Amino acid sequence: VKQLRHSPSPEDxxxxxxxxxxxxxxxxxxxxxxxxxxxxxxxxxxxxLLRDRAQFRGEGSVEGWVWRAVVNAAITSRRSAEGSFAEAxxxxxxxxxxxxxxxxxxxxxxVAALPERQxxxxxxxxxxxxxxxxxxxxxxxQTGTVSATLNQAHAALRKQLEEVTL
Amino acid sequence: xxxxxPRISSLxxxxxxxxxxxxxxxxxxxxxxxxxxxxxxxxNRRAHASWARWPRAAxxxxxxxxxxxxxxxxxxxxxxxxxxxxxxxxxxxPKASTVxxxxxxxxxxxxxxxxxxxALPHSARRVTSVELNGRDVVLSVTPTKGGGxxxxxxxxxVDCGASRTNAKAFGSFHYAADPGAGVTLVQGSTxxxxxxxxxxxxxxxxxxxxIVWVTAPIRAGFFLFxxxxxxxxxxxxxxAVVATDDGDVIExxxxxxxxxxxxxxxxxxxxxxxxxxxxxxxxxRRLLVSFNAADNSLVSLYLMPSRxxxxxxxxxxxxxxxxxxxxxxxxxxxxxxxxTSRTGxxxxxxxxxxxxxxxxxxxxxxxxxxxxPKQAFVLAPIPRSHWTxxxxxxxxxxxxxxxxxxxxxxxxxxxxxxxPCTTLHDYGYGVRMCP
Numbered sequence: 315v316k317q318l319r320h321s322p323s324p325e326d327x328x329x330x331x332x333x334x335x336x337x338x339x340x341x342x343x344x345x346x347x348x349x350x351x352x353x354x355x356x357x358x359x360x361x362x363l364l365r366d367r368a369q370f371r372g373e374g375s376v377e378g379w380v381w382r383a384v385v386n387a388a389i390t391s392r393r394s395a396e397g398s399f400a401e402a403x404x405x406x407x408x409x410x411x412x413x414x415x416x417x418x419x420x421x422x423x424x425v426a427a428l429p430e431r432q433x434x435x436x437x438x439x440x441x442x443x444x445x446x447x448x449x450x451x452x453x454x455x456q457t458g459t460v461s462a463t464l465n466q467a468h469a470a471l472r473k474q475l476e477e478v479t480l
Numbered sequence: 481x482x483x484x485x486p487r488i489s490s491l492x493x494x495x496x497x498x499x500x501x502x503x504x505x506x507x508x509x510x511x512x513x514x515x516x517x518x519x520x521x522x523x524n525r526r527a528h529a530s531w532a533r534w535p536r537a538a539x540x541x542x543x544x545x546x547x548x549x550x551x552x553x554x555x556x557x558x559x560x561x562x563x564x565x566x567x568x569x570x571x572x573x574p575k576a577s578t579v580x581x582x583x584x585x586x587x588x589x590x591x592x593x594x595x596x597x598x599a600l601p602h603s604a605r606r607v608t609s610v611e612l613n614g615r616d617v618v619l620s621v622t623p624t625k626g627g628g629x630x631x632x633x634x635x636x637x638v639d640c641g642a643s644r645t646n647a648k649a650f651g652s653f654h655y656a657a658d659p660g661a662g663v664t665l666v667q668g669s670t671x672x673x674x675x676x677x678x679x680x681x682x683x684x685x686x687x688x689x690x691i692v693w694v695t696a697p698i699r700a701g702f703f704l705f706x707x708x709x710x711x712x713x714x715x716x717x718x719x720a721v722v723a724t725d726d727g728d729v730i731e732x733x734x735x736x737x738x739x740x741x742x743x744x745x746x747x748x749x750x751x752x753x754x755x756x757x758x759x760x761x762x763x764x765r766r767l768l769v770s771f772n773a774a775d776n777s778l779v780s781l782y783l784m785p786s787r788x789x790x791x792x793x794x795x796x797x798x799x800x801x802x803x804x805x806x807x808x809x810x811x812x813x814x815x816x817x818x819x820t821s822r823t824g825x826x827x828x829x830x831x832x833x834x835x836x837x838x839x840x841x842x843x844x845x846x847x848x849x850x851x852x853p854k855q856a857f858v859l860a861p862i863p864r865s866h867w868t869x870x871x872x873x874x875x876x877x878x879x880x881x882x883x884x885x886x887x888x889x890x891x892x893x894x895x896x897x898x899x900p901c902t903t904l905h906d907y908g909y910g911v912r913m914c915p
Binding site: 324328331332335336339348350351353354357358360361362364365391 | 502504505506508509510512513567569571673695696699
């Protein structure tokens with residue numbers, strides 16, 4: 315994806331959307347724990363970016379700006395679902411709850427229990443394959459903070475994994 | 481960049497694997513970004529007018545289908561298909577009106593007697609509306625406890641989707657045809673997000689039906705399509721509704737037009753106007769049973785031959801009439817308990833197979849009663865002593881002439897609104913009925 319210093323055109327956004335769609339969706343799903351809500355979050359994020367593309371200031375990469383929008387849309391969706399509609403989405407709750415005790419579901423619980431910034435950093439690193447700079451732009455933190463955040467998450471997860479193994 | 485322990489990485493991959501089986505939909509993004517289609521509010525006329533603008537046709541009347549009360553109060557014709565899909569975010573959609581909450585609530589109260597649907601009335605949202613000849617038809621939806629959904633098109637009744645696990649594409653489908661009044665509607669829902677819904681006509685042409693997709697927890701698309709007047713009958717009529725995904729047919733449901741039965745009105749000896757199918761030979765009727773209910777209404781059963789075939793016969797029982805085979809198909813005992821009015825009588829009525837010679841009625845209090853069908857019909861009052869809980873009917877056993885059990889039918893004594901009562905019970909949501 316080319317580096318832009320001016321507002322991205324609809325074609326630029328469309329190209330990024332087509333190229334990275336599945337990773338956007340994967341990260342959003344990691345945040346909201348529901349594929350349908352995640353899909354809507356991604357769509358809404360890009361609709362918002364299209365409307366507000368003139369607000370891109372060129373201080374970072376377009377990709378980081380886009381990732382920030384996707385992550386924010388997913389967080390907003392998750393909070394809306396948790397706050398105003400917890401009673402109805404039982405299917406989502408059921409699908410998010412591990413029904414067995416394999417390592418994957420254990421890890422899901424561990425990741426879910428991480429502090430929000432660590433969790434988002436993990437999602438962007440592992441689900442989106444982003445570098446530290448893009449993660450920093452997406453989360454609006456310093457690059458050095460990304461490294462520290464991921465190290466903290468890694469340490470927490472490894473410790474818990476070792477406890478489980480023992 | 482320091483990567484995680486490979487084991488942690490692989491476990492994270494287990495969590496949300498990258499799936500590439502889903503195609504991005506930039507057209508949907510563009511539609512959302514456009515002010516006219518970005519709103520999920522039902523009051524946005526421009527938004528919904530774009531996917532369902534219905535030219536007027538000078539028709540009117542009533543159309544009925546199954547359990548749905550399809551009362552068409554307005555004239556309708558065909559939509560302009562500018563957009564085939566509108567996406568509405570359920571969570572941010574406005575709450576449904578109290579009238580709609582009551583509709584869903586009443587459904588839940590009433591369905592509790594049979595299979596509870598688990599609709600959550602207070603979670604209902606108003607998602608969109610279409611204009612039908614100057615009237616807004618509002619779509620409201622609500623989730624169910626089991627992960628399903630129920631929908632309410634104002635004026636068209638409540639419709640709940642089928643189980644997601646069993647359905648291929650369509651969660652529900654109804655066809656309401658009243659060609660005489662110029663009204664034919666195709667209405668339903670699909671649980672496949674990628675599905676395109678089409679109406680297929682007898683001349684093999686297909687037209688895509690606009691869909692309103694509602695996001696989680698509903699996760700279903702809804703459609704209400706008025707078939708053009710010149711395509712309602714004959715060789716151009718609708719023959720199926722088809723769900724396709726990228727051109728592949730996922731599900732095809734044939735449209736079977738409701739049987740149009742010509743009827744004739746008669747007057748019986750008590751001056752009552754009785755409507756029968758035209759195949760019924762009314763002059764040769766026999767009054768098999770008649771008695772006065774507790775509210776003094778006359779209860780009767782007429783039987784008469786059919787003009788079509790000697791193997792068929794016609795009948796008028798309580799307030800309904802029909803014609804059918806001389807030996808009813810299906811289970812040996814097919815009876816129902818109804819009350820003639822809130823303060824009237826509880827009546828046992830229906831048909832049995834010819835093999836059934838007599839019936840044994842069993843009540844909650846252990847008492848029993850014998851009823852003998854007449855010409856395989858049953859029309860008998862249930863004594864007042866068996867109207868209250870603890871004394872109600874629980875089972876009917878059908879016996880052959882030799883005394884062998886040939887069939888059974890169970891009755892739920894807890895079923896509401898079956899037996900007369902002196903005081904109606906308030907079940908909420910505006911539903912008051914006998915307990």
